[in-house]
Amino acid sequence: MSNEPAKQLKIQLDKQGRPITHTYLTESSDTQRCEVRIKDRVVPILFVPGIMGSNLKYRDVWSGQETPILLSDEKELANAEVDDSWQPPSSALEILSALIFGLFRTKEERRREINPDVAFVDWESNKIRPLPKRMVYTDRKIAMSSPDNDHEGDVAQEKNSAKEPFQEGESLTEAQKIAQEARMRGWGTVYQGSYVPFLVFLEDTLNDIPACNTEEEYKQVIEKNKVWKKLLPLFQSGSKQSIGAKGDENGSLENTEQLARWLQSAADCEFRVYACGYNWLRDNQESGNGYSNDSIEYFEVKSEKGINKKYGFSDLNSRIKKILKECQQTDSKCNEVIVLTHSMGGLVGRAYAKEQGGSSLSGIYHNVMPATGAPAFYKRLKAGFGGENIVTTIASPIFGYSAERVTPVLLNSIGALELMPWIDYKVLSDNTNRWLRVAEKATPKTIKFSFSTEDLIQNSDAWYSLLPKLYHNGQLQYQKAKLNNNKSRWEEADPRINPGG
Template structure:
């Protein structure tokens, strides 16, 4: 029979790593007060979320300019039936002003900071499961000075900076599992899904063979060491290189604070999701984070290693995802991100971070195609330069940007307003970023991602001209007559020799409107996770650098870390990385 007890937290105090404070109780309270003293060695886990996975707030200036009642720029956890419709119905101009990389910042938990809403109120998205147990994330005794709850401590670790409905289960799972491995010298039952299991079960690619993790290997890693799990949000609108610089400073502070508190902390392990993988790679690049000596290894989840054509599709047709919250009723979340191309373009054409998700030079040629009657009329890129051959093309109906969608708010350039020239400058910087990190992977890297034939992704984007067009001659110069903003165009061709500049095709009825030719973006057709195609993710497998790569099935992109195989392969990868840690 287990005796009920009062768990006492292992306090994190300057200059003393091992300290616990009890408290007085009534005589009839016979429960013992039990303190668990942590080992002196610490190996922090730093989680980096994907695009739209970090909470952002707008500047005071922009809040005043837009007369908003709050300073929320992006906080997906607050999207519910009561307020999702208003956010989904925002005009492109309003989205541009709200999601401006020059006027937004990560909403970091700061109890002492000035704010109309308390730090705990802003980070109210964090809640811990009833069965959650962690030696550091435990409520302080009721008599403690400056008492903090377990939830507040989790917020101090950055858990409230990220999309908690999507990532909260993972953060709790890692914190509990990594810090509860053995009890009375026996491995805990929950570790049986990892220890002794052939990694092939989780989709390990045979080109990079790995052995099953043994009980002795886990014990050697876990004994004398604990793993504090942090989550660091970043401004996904700005360059991932800039985000890496900021996160590098935060990681150094974590290491310094732990060492000053009497622990031994030398390095961290980074776990990423989607775009966070690009930040993680920049984190160890000398031009950006320059933190290669402080990162022991990286676990990449569903990373668009060389970009994703979905980024092109979304700027022309809006978000196609079934929803960020993994529920049919929550598919409306895609509408908040931008259910139409003009809504997405208003944001991402003015944000370098979004452009860094476009296919890179490494993605290869021919991923943008124009088809007619079952055959290709043309495909790009041809010379391996998507920036010049696709992204910066002006006036063509198949180009990435419709210029009239870039600056719907009409802001002046000096105020951060969008122009095609500024967008091209961002593209130049994105290209430089892509080239810099093209072959940058930590030598102690592991990856997992979707390679599911049932989870169709845009491995390529195909514009199909309808068969009602009798002759597609001159298709390159057709003009846009109509646009659903969801991937269907009405096109028209003009006879430059005709006196009235009318169309070659017959007009409808007897009016002067030319009959349109339709071009439509075909549905995604490549294996992946409904967002990142295997063609991009496999770049990691083919790099020759990774220790282990898990090609998996059964999950969509945003919900990948709620899949048992993704979690098991992540835990396995963390332990394998931790085996290389050295201590004094």
């Protein structure tokens, strides 16, 4: 028998969720040992993105119609053309195309296409890239969906059509199988450029924990792995301050021992990473707990011609229930999900936790959740995207470079409106919350004006008003903004700012 380490065989799941593998008989002279490592515990991790981080499609209820098709007219609605509503570009070519398209996209087109009444979560259109290396795929899922044509393989071109679901028994490459598994886990519902690399990192890192025999061996794993070394500062014992807690990635011996014990317990777990793209145009309460029966989201799942019929509902509550049911086919004791949120996704997660309780949550981690609103909402609605840095300036034609282009989207989105800073946003010790400050660029520390949320909403005659009076005696107002008392000097308002201010 060979003294070489056993070759790890890749496993997949059958229709019942049981792990299986494939291998070949060899000549008796080949003494290479093979090993199948079965993980008996499943830990699902569900990621919820921020606003505009979920891909959307829409039904063109206006095309060729004098009046829009009613959502209650299921027959006509089913025949309405489906097109992209919100698809953030990922590649350089996609970005260039989106920039050109965005420049010529009218505000009326934006209002019709990015509209909560007709837009719904898109599971399929974006390519899954890059692909994870450690993902375990499931046969039954592949049979439900059309093959992913992002990657080269031996599947005939006609089999790559989304209109013809892939049938079990047809040939797929390994890459296509993994891409389909990722798609069924919701990876196609989120912005590929920002989020998919993070999902790949989680999937591959957490499922690459080696099976060691002793704690000392796991300490060696930590020493050789940059990711685990960076986690050392998080492992502290009670209130005791350790070297690692101060930012030294080598950490203390105690931190290393704790992480080694965690790795030892996690090595027997299969971590399944999912993504929950949601309809950020709708109320976060709906996205967290379920879309109403008269919504386009409901139609796309329940209608015979619904685009998302094979995927199911996209709200967080429905996704968690489906994920747990799926994971329990492999691990009957899997009753909880770890939820990770980014930005507005935290409002979705918070709405779910408040309504459903925490019985299905192992934990929920919010990253930059706008708990009481986000000042960026004011800036976007008042002056559009861009201006903060080179990245947002380049992307502004895609997202909307002026208030005129952004307003039809944001004011039609309940979810976006819920990002407006609340009255109690950044309340200071003196009970004031004048969080918006205006200063000269040359002297940024010298504050000329400061405003609270109430100021921005109530003073509709002021240049800084979020809701200015656009008309006076039937005439549209365009005013210049006077920013100081020097009558000989006027600061002209940025032309992107809302009329009236």
